[in-house]
Amino acid sequence: MRHEIWLAALTDELRRHGVGPDLAAHVVAEAAGHLRDSGEPPLRAFGPPSAYAAAVADSVGGPVTVAGSAPGPVRLRAVDIFKRYGRRTVLSGVSLTVHAGQVAAVVGANGSGKSTFLGICAGLVGADGGHVELHGTVGYCPQAGGTADFLLADEHFALIGAGRGVPRAAAVREGARRAAALDWVPGNAQARHLSGGTRQKLNLVLAGLGDPDVLLLDEPYQGFDRGTYLDFWHEVWRWRDAGRAVVVVTHLLNQLDRVDIVLDLSAGSTGVAA
Amino acid sequence: MNRTMTIAEMTLRETVRRRGVLVLLLVLPLAFYLGRRGDHLGQSIRFVCLGLAWVLSAAALFVGSAARSLEPRLRLSGYLTHQLFLGRLLALWTLGLALSAPYFLLIRFDQHHVRYGAIAVIMLLGVLVAPLLGLALSALLPRDLEGMLVLMTVVGLQMILDPAGNAARLLPFWFSREIGTYAIDHTSVGYLDRGLLHGAVTALLLLVLVAVGFGVRLRRRSHVRIVGGLS
Known part of the structure; x- marks a missing residue:
């Protein structure tokens, strides 16, 4: 899989996992930098985009929830x-x-x-x-x-x-x-x-x-x-x-x-x- | 009114996309017409009117059945029950007029010495009554097959029973035989009057049946109370 395609898929998966746009952009930039420096194929370096996005989401706690706030009517x-x-x-x-x-x-x-x-x-x-x-x-x-x-x-x-x-x-x-x-x-x-x-x-x-x-x-x-x-x-x-x-x-x-x-x-x- | 017209529009869109069905709807009455054209011109008029009524009833039955799974959602979305069945009826009445017009023209140019105005009345009453019959069957019977069997029985009896007998008067399209006799055999105006009365009463009864059938099927259950929402 080409870097650009893998990174685009990662961007989508991060969004799906509820990772905010700023953090997602940072993660994608980090991954792009690593791929550029190492020359590794992205699948070998990070695995499938969905799995890597899930790991990132887990590490930052997933989507923000409002649990604990007072319920409405x-x-x-x-x-x-x-x-x-x-x-x-x-x-x-x-x-x-x-x-x-x-x-x-x-x-x-x-x-x-x-x-x-x-x-x-x-x-x-x-x-x-x-x-x-x-x-x-x-x-x-x-x-x-x-x-x-x-x-x-x-x-x-x-x-x-x-x-x-x-x-x-x-x-x-x-x-x-x-x-x-x-x-x-x-x-x-x-x-x-x-x-x-x-x-x-x-x-x-x-x-x-x-x-x-x-x-x-x-x-x-x-x-x-x-x-x-x-x-x-x-x-x-x-x-x-x-x-x-x-x-x-x-x-x-x-x-x-x-x-x-x-x-x-x-x-x-x-x-x-x- | 906007909701009723939207239902009518979508019903028409759905129907015209069933091209095979449209062709059959158009052709079946022609078979009825040609079947008796060779030996009895008058009978061919009676049969084409019955054929039109039959295909329109069948179309209404399938339109009603196809909408069954969607209608609860439409009710929840804000449609009132009468908007749903009136919208479908509007579409079917429009379709009926479009299907009947070519047959009226066919009779106008193919048959002579008949009362064309009375034939137009038969067709208009058929367009009025047939969709009501089909929609009533779809509202009262849970599946297409049951409805179709009842419809076949009704139309079969319509052709078998002696139109002069009392039992025939209970059938929904008896008016077409009565007005047909006035139009073809040039009988007294009493035939036309009886036919008109029968058609009007049948339409009214079927409309009540449709309203009750739809009302019961799409009723808001008594255990639910909606506060500040749609009815």
């Missing part, structure tokens, strides 16, 4: 949620409170009721007991579906934007900006021609369009490559820092130390988190 309060499918109890007395500026992760094994719980929070699935309060507007990203096969990305932006009262041109601009944050440039492809991962990027962009107060994301990263997965979490942290309440259904545990609340539905379909 309550945005989502789910109290004592019960749900049965036939004789099978899926959720039993599950509660969750998420404030503005917080990220909650809903975790659990397959079939533990994570998506059902999110659907109940969104009001898309009925509950057999309990209640949900939503304060403000809601953006929802389903695990699958949620897009129209024969529409372009820009048309999706216009469609969701119209619902939120965002003018068409502004919605398309905002969609393109959010897509760029996920390393995606929407083109002229209909949704049915997008790959699974890119379709999920579209889904995620649609969820955030119009800056809803509460974001409910149901495993939105399916099909994402590793870099986009990191981009996704950075988007989540940006939402949190902008005062949004974010609920992410996930079964990947390696980001849980960076969320504010964890609701684990594995243990007997009950859980309380606040």
Whole structure:
């Protein structure tokens, strides 16, 4: 790999790992200097850009979080949620409170009721007991579906934007900006021609369009490559820092130390988190 | 109004991109027309009107079914339920007019001694009623196949049942046979009046069915209370 390409990839990976621009520029300059002086191939000297960026991020503590700061007003309060499918109890007395500026992760094994719980929070699935309060507007990203096969990305932006009262041109601009944050440039492809991962990027962009107060994301990263997965979490942290309440259904545990609340539905379909 | 028009626009965009479907929508009524043109010109008019109603109902059924996974998200994004189904109906009514126009012209130049105005009324009522029927089926039945089977049953019965019998009056396109008789056989204006009344009542009932079906499916569940957000 040529030096310039490796350094450019390192710059991207440092950004994805939440390393600030000043520090990233310094790291890249240091690496460039070392490569120039030593004449070593970059892969031999530093390894893959993603691995080196991860090591740098770990050494400086990763992205800045606002953990410990006072939470904002309550945005989502789910109290004592019960749900049965036939004789099978899926959720039993599950509660969750998420404030503005917080990220909650809903975790659990397959079939533990994570998506059902999110659907109940969104009001898309009925509950057999309990209640949900939503304060403000809601953006929802389903695990699958949620897009129209024969529409372009820009048309999706216009469609969701119209619902939120965002003018068409502004919605398309905002969609393109959010897509760029996920390393995606929407083109002229209909949704049915997008790959699974890119379709999920579209889904995620649609969820955030119009800056809803509460974001409910149901495993939105399916099909994402590793870099986009990191981009996704950075988007989540940006939402949190902008005062949004974010609920992410996930079964990947390696980001849980960076969320504010964890609701684990594995243990007997009950859980309380606040 | 902006939201309803946006839904209509996107529905039309989606539909016109299905070129194969568009060709079939346009050709199927022609098969109905040509099938009886050789031996009974009047029947060919009745059948082409039924064919148009059938393809429009089928198109509406698939439009409604295709939108099922997207509509909950649209509701959460701020759309009201009536904006969703009215937008789709607007698009389907526009599509219906575009599909019917060439057939009206065909009849205008291919058939003589018929009441063209009444034939236009049949087509307009068909354009009004057929999308309502398809959308009602998509709202009430969970999958395409069930809806398509019901639609085939309705259209099949429409062709089999004696139009003079009471049972035929319960079918959604009975008006087309009644007004068709007025247009082709030059019967009394009573046929036209009965057809118009039947078409109007059918359209109204189906509109209520669509509104109820969409309303139930996309209702905000009672356990959710939204404070300061969208309805």
